[in-house]
Amino acid sequence: MTTFSYQQSAAMLNRSKKVLAGGVSSEFRRYNHPHALFYTHGQGSRIYDVDGNEYLDFTLSQGPLILGHSHPEVLKAVAEYSQQGQIFAGQHIRELELAETLQALIPSGELMRFCLDGSEAVQTAFRVARAKTGRPKFLRFEGHYHGWMDNVCWGISAPSAEALGSSAQPEVFPWSAGLSARSREDFIILPWNDLPLLADTLSRRYQEIAAVITEPVMCNSSCILPGPGYLEGLRDLCSRYGIALIFDEVITGFRLALGGAQQYFGISPDISVFGKAMGSGYPISVVSGKREWMELIEHSEVIHAGTMNSCNPTVAAALATICELQRSQPYERLFRYGQELMTCLRNAARKTGQNLLVQGPGPMFNTGFTTLPAIRNYRDTFSYDKAKLNRFIAGMHDQGIRIIGRGLWYISAAHGQSDISRAVTAAEYVLSTLDD
Ligand SMILES: Cc1ncc(COP(=O)(O)O)c(C=O)c1O
Structure with missing residues (x-):
C-alpha cells in the first residue's frame, strides 16, 4: 500500500504558526492527520496536498461541497x-x-x-x-x-x-x-x-x-x-x-x-x-x-x-x-451510495471483528467504535473509543481516504461507484490492522 509523506505540509505549518494563531484559521482545521495540512487544489471527489498526495474526499470541506470540488x-x-x-x-x-x-x-x-x-x-x-x-x-x-x-x-x-x-x-x-x-x-x-x-x-x-x-x-x-x-x-x-x-x-x-x-x-x-x-x-x-x-x-x-x-x-x-x-437531482444517488457504503463498512467491521458502529441517513453518516448497538443521544457518544477512531481515521488517511476527524462522512454528487468501492477496500484493510 502507498506510503504518504507530509513533509512539505509540516514545514509550511511551522512557518504558518509564526503568523496564524495555531497555524490555522479555524479551530477545526487543527485536527487533521498527522497535523494541519496544506492543500493545493481540489477536483470532483479528490483533493490534493502540497506533498502531492491525492485523497478521495469524504469531508467535503465540512459539508459545503455537495457538487464536489471545483464544479x-x-x-x-x-x-x-x-x-x-x-x-x-x-x-x-x-x-x-x-x-x-x-x-x-x-x-x-x-x-x-x-x-x-x-x-x-x-x-x-x-x-x-x-x-x-x-x-x-x-x-x-x-x-x-x-x-x-x-x-x-x-x-x-x-x-x-x-x-x-x-x-x-x-x-x-x-x-x-x-x-x-x-x-x-x-x-x-x-x-x-x-x-x-x-x-x-x-x-x-x-x-x-x-x-x-x-x-x-x-x-x-x-x-x-x-x-x-x-x-x-x-x-x-x-x-x-x-x-x-x-x-x-x-x-x-x-x-x-x-x-x-x-x-x-x-x-x-x-x-x-x-x-x-x-x-x-x-x-x-x-x-x-x-x-x-x-x-x-x-x-x-x-x-x-x-x-x-x-x-x-x-x-x-x-x-x-x-x-x-x-x-x-442527485438525491437518489446520494442516499444509494451513502447507504451502500454504510452497509459495506458494517460488513467489513463484522469480518474483521471490529465494534464499528455506522449510523445516519446516508448522504451523511457517522462511524465510531462502541459496544452500544446504537447511539441515541449526546450522552451515549461518551461510550466511543476516541483513540481507536483516531487510529482508524489516520489509517484511512494514509490510504488516501479523507474523513472528518470525529467520524463523519459526507457523500457528494461527484462521488461515483468506483469511489465507494475504493473506500470500502481501504476500510477493510485498515480495520484488519486495528487492535483494541
Ligand atoms: C448544524 C450547524 N449549524 C451551524 C453551524 C455554523 O455554521 P458556520 O460554520 O458556517 O458558521 C454549523 C457548522 O458546522 C453546523 O454544523
Whole structure:
C-alpha cells in the first residue's frame, strides 16, 4: 500500500504558526492527520496536498461541497457574474433570482435574508424569535452545534457523560474560555429525542422561551435520526406555547432534499437556517421563515445587516449550485451510495471483528467504535473509543481516504461507484490492522 509523506505540509505549518494563531484559521482545521495540512487544489471527489498526495474526499470541506470540488458550472457563474461587479451596497438581479428560487424550494421559506455563514444566520433567527415573543431564552439540545458564538458555545463538550448530571437539569460546559457569563443565561438545555422531558420543561417554563432550535438530524454528534414522532411532537409543542421552532439546516439543507430536512420529514418550522452546501464553498447562508416571524425584519423592528451580505460571487455560486442540484437531482444517488457504503463498512467491521458502529441517513453518516448497538443521544457518544477512531481515521488517511476527524462522512454528487468501492477496500484493510 502507498506510503504518504507530509513533509512539505509540516514545514509550511511551522512557518504558518509564526503568523496564524495555531497555524490555522479555524479551530477545526487543527485536527487533521498527522497535523494541519496544506492543500493545493481540489477536483470532483479528490483533493490534493502540497506533498502531492491525492485523497478521495469524504469531508467535503465540512459539508459545503455537495457538487464536489471545483464544479465547472459554479466556477463559470462566479467568474462571469464577478465581471459585472463584486458588491454594490444595493440590490442585484441574481440575488432576487436566488431568493425566488429558494422561496419555491424551502417549504417554510416565505421571507428570507442572506448572511455570510451559519453562525450569523442562527443568531439572526434568535433575535427574530426574542423580538416577536418578548421572551428571553432559547431552548437547545446537548451535542447540537449551532456555530461558535457565545450563547451556543456551550453544551458541545463535557468531561464525561456523568458530568452532565440529570437529564432534567443538565450541567453544561463552555467550549471556550472568554465566553460572556451572561451567555449562559440565554438558553435552557436538554438531551435530544426525549419528547416527554421536553413537554414537561416547556409546560413549566414556556413563558421564558422564545425559540426551540434543533438540528433536524443530530449530524454533529453521531448523525442521530429523530425518533418516530419526535419532530412532529416538537412542532406541536412549539405551536401550543407560541414558541418559534427553528430548524438549523446548515448541514441537512440541500443534502437530504432540495427543500432540506423540512421537506424530507414533512415538518414545517417557523424559521430555518441554511448554509454550507448552499454555496459550494462560497460564504453565503440564509435565514428564512414564515412571514409572521420574518416580517419583523421586513418592518425593521429587528435589525439584520452586513456589509458583505449577498455579494456577487457568493450569490452566483449559490444560484449555480442550486440550479445544478435541480437539474441533476442527485438525491437518489446520494442516499444509494451513502447507504451502500454504510452497509459495506458494517460488513467489513463484522469480518474483521471490529465494534464499528455506522449510523445516519446516508448522504451523511457517522462511524465510531462502541459496544452500544446504537447511539441515541449526546450522552451515549461518551461510550466511543476516541483513540481507536483516531487510529482508524489516520489509517484511512494514509490510504488516501479523507474523513472528518470525529467520524463523519459526507457523500457528494461527484462521488461515483468506483469511489465507494475504493473506500470500502481501504476500510477493510485498515480495520484488519486495528487492535483494541
Ligand atoms: C448544524 C450547524 N449549524 C451551524 C453551524 C455554523 O455554521 P458556520 O460554520 O458556517 O458558521 C454549523 C457548522 O458546522 C453546523 O454544523
